[in-house]
Structures are given as structure tokens and as C-alpha cells.
Amino acid sequence: MDLVPIVGGFEGGVYTWAPTTMAYGDNNRSCMIRLPQNRFCIENRAADMCMNPYLSLALTTAAALDGIKNKIDPGKPLNLNLYTLSPEEMEASNIKSLPRNLLEAIEALNEDDFAKEVLGDSMLLQFFSYKKDEWDRYHQAVTDWEVQEFLRLY
Numbered sequence: 001m002d003l004v005p006i007v008g009g010f011e012g013g014v015y016t017w018a019p020t021t022m023a024y025g026d027n028n029r030s031c032m033i034r035l036p037q038n039r040f041c042i043e044n045r046a047a048d049m050c051m052n053p054y055l056s057l058a059l060t061t062a063a064a065l066d067g068i069k070n071k072i073d074p075g076k077p078l079n080l081n082l083y084t085l086s087p088e089e090m091e092a093s094n095i096k097s098l099p100r101n102l103l104e105a106i107e108a109l110n111e112d113d114f115a116k117e118v119l120g121d122s123m124l125l126q127f128f129s130y131k132k133d134e135w136d137r138y139h140q141a142v143t144d145w146e147v148q149e150f151l152r153l154y
Contacts, residue, residue: 019045021085022096023078030082032098046098055119055127062118102138106131 024033034043047056066072082095090097099105109115110128119127 018048019082020098021082021090022098023082024074025077025079025082028077028079028082030080031078035077052127059115059118063114066114102131103135106135 019030019032021030021032023031024035025031026035027037028034029045032044032046034045035041036043044060067074078093078095082090085093085095099108106128110124116124
């Protein structure tokens with residue numbers, strides 16, 4: 001079985017097993033937040049096994065409570081295939097892309113005022129430092145893909 005990247009537009013198609021955009025929809029598997037049919041729940045499809053469940057739950061709960069407290073209108077649910085939207089259609093619908101890799105994710109978290117408020121500066125700084133070190137260490141390794149892609153050139 002081939003692994004599928006979390007970015008749209010890979011060779012052979014545009015579908016992924018994970019959301020690529022910040023959007024919600026009714027029973028829509030292309031959305032980050034999904035309201036499944038026949039179940040009274042909210043499904044966060046951006047969560048994965050690499051996340052810190054405590055920080056994720058803290059931020060998700062805080063965001064939900066903030067939305068309720070401030071009566072934030074999330075807008076209408078998107079019930080179209082988000083994987084097939086062009087960049088122009090995404091911009092017109094005010095749909096933002098999720099970070100494409102760990103570095104983009106930790107930089108977005110580090111710049112997020114709401115995350116700073118919820119987690120506190122000290123926690124966020126420590127988490128950012130740890131994840132930045134993880135990113136740097138990851139880039140010290142040579143992957144099988146790099147060997148296959150570049151060794152033939154030399």
C-alpha cells in the first residue's frame with residue numbers, strides 16, 4: 001500500500017486521507033471539522049498520532065468554549081469536495097490551507113495569539129523549541145526517497 005501525502009495534488013489524484021484545509025462541513029470527509037450523520041459529535045480530522053493529545057485537547061476545548069462565549073458564527077458548512085477546489089476558489093470562499101509540514105505547523109502555532117493565551121508563553125516556548133529541534137534532527141537524516149531520487153544523478 002502506498003502512503004498518501006497530506007497535501008493535495010499529488011501524482012495520480014488529489015484525494016488524501018487527511019484534511020488539507022481549515023473548513024467544516026456536514027458529513028464531509030474533505031473538511032477538517034466534520035459533523036457526521038447519525039452521531040451527536042464533532043469530528044476533528046486534523047488530529048493524528050503525532051500530536052500531543054493534552055495540548056490538542058486543551059486548544060480544541062478552549063476554542064470551542066471561546067466560540068460559545070463570544071457567539072462566533074462559523075458560517076455555513078461546506079458540503080463540497082474541498083480537494084478539487086482551485087486556489088482561486090479557495091480564496092474566494094475564504095478557505096485557508098493547513099500547514100504542509102511540521103515546520104509550518106510549529107511556526108503557525110508560535111505566532112498564534114489564541115494559543116499563547118491558552119497555553120501560556122512558557123509552555124508554548126518549550127513546545128516550539130522541542131519541535132524545532134525535532135525538525136532540525138529530521139533533516140539530518142537521508143531518506144530512502146532522497147537516495148532513489150538523487151543518487152542516480154551522481
